[in-house]
Amino acid sequence: MNITDVERDALYKVIYSRRDVRKDFISKAIPDEVLARILKAGHHAPSVGFMQPWDFILVTEEETKNALKKGYELASVESAQKFSEEKREEYQSFKLEGILEAPLGICVTCDRERNGPVVIGRTIKPEMDLYSTVCAIQNIWLAARAENIGLGWVSIIHDDVLRETLDIPDNIEIIAYLCLGYVSNFKDKPELETFGWLPRENISQLIHKEKWSKKA
Ligand SMILES: Cc1cc2c(cc1C)N(C[C@H](O)[C@H](O)[C@H](O)COP(=O)(O)O)c1[nH]c(=O)[nH]c(=O)c1N2
Secondary structure (H helix, E strand, O other), X not given: OOOOHHHHHHHHHHHHHOOEOXXXXXXXXXXHHHHHHHHHXXXXXXXXXXXXXXXXXXXXXXXXXXXXXXHHHHHHHHHHOOOOHHHHHHHHHOOOOOOOOOOEEEEEEEEOOOOOOOOOOXXXXXXXXXXXXXXXXXXXXXXXXXXXXXXXXXXXXXXHHHHHHHOOOOOEEEEEEEEEEEEOOOOOOOHHHHOOOOOOOOHHHOOEOOOOOOEO
């Protein structure tokens, strides 16, 4: 099956216009069939040895979100201490989660024992199952954008808060908590770029020819 030029352009449009979204969520519910498409896109990600180690916990209840938001707030205070004094205030001014505002949360986990213990491609680098799960997350992120749904990744929260609140067994690795919902707009650039926190790296500085020491 060939991809047409129009289809190719649509894919790049989705890639370049995807954003990490933490605000501007609107109250429109995500229809079940749309969510099913997004999750199926995640489930069709590549995975080491076709291990498919992921699970998706869907969070919609206010009480659950409130518990996670509390966890975020504690972790955010803890995180702020790690920044230099001059950066701290700016860090604290950023909105880095949309746990309560987003209608849907998805916790993505990795079952490190699934289809194991010996998995093709994971014998030498066991962490490949974690990376596979991140591939699923990227598919979800892009599929959500293609559905005009914003998604924000919240990693400023301790695993034990997610584990206890969502009843996740000890042998299951927690990879991400994602906040999803329709939004009033998608920004053109990463917020951290707009606010001058960091610029986008120059890609030519990241491409090496044959050896690390030789830049393209
Ligand atoms: C693994 C991981 C973890 C996080 C993120 C991303 C990824 C990949 N990002 C989003 C991140 O800040 C964002 O992707 C970059 O700033 C680039 O912006 P766009 O995603 O292009 O909009 C993110 N953002 C945020 O506000 N709170 C967070 O806890 C996190 N955590």
